[in-house]
Amino acid sequence: GNSVTQMEGPVTLSEEAFLTINCTYTATGYPSLFWYVQYPGEGLQLLLKATKADDKGSNKGFEATYRKETTSFHLEKGSVQVSDSAVYFCALTGSYNTDKLIFGTGTRLQVFP
């Protein structure tokens, strides 16, 4: 079945450091891929998405490219801020006629000044 694998956290960085959070997936067909972010005490917010191979999703300085050949959707940001500290979830929808999301385990990011 469909699944998402994320790198284990926590990821600890200093402010202005470069961020990469790895995400790979297994899916039949052509899934849509998403990154969601969860700040403490809140629900999930969509960070970015990509719906087909080679698409690049971007938002708030974050980017991720849909790589079908490596089945990956790694999240990157060139310069992180303390306010980026949160849990990041990679997810996919892969089935026809559903919005059901399959999530990775989440990666906690901690950014220190």
Place this chain on the structure above:
Amino acid sequence: KAGVTQTPRYLIKTRGQQVTLSCSPISGHRSVSWYQQTPGQGLQFLFEYFSETQRNKGNFPGRFSGRQFSNSRSEMNVSTLELGDSALYLCASSPGTANNEQFFGPGTRLTVL
């Protein structure tokens, strides 16, 4: 446009009781999904409703049920509560066409004593 709202935000119940959680989607959205979030199991899909019909269902026991009303509002019910049902229950809505991003509410934190 108002976001997804969930009530109540916090709930404390004892084992054996039942509970009903409510979700109001974004205006115009016809699909509502529910997810359970726990530290051990992460984010797990419960069910998805579209136009008052259950469109998809996750691997949860029959104690977990849901429904959607004609105005797209949704409720989920858990009967005979167990300690392991303690979790954050997240509701998400989307327009309803497949593979759309979902917009999440803040969640209901259920504690079972």
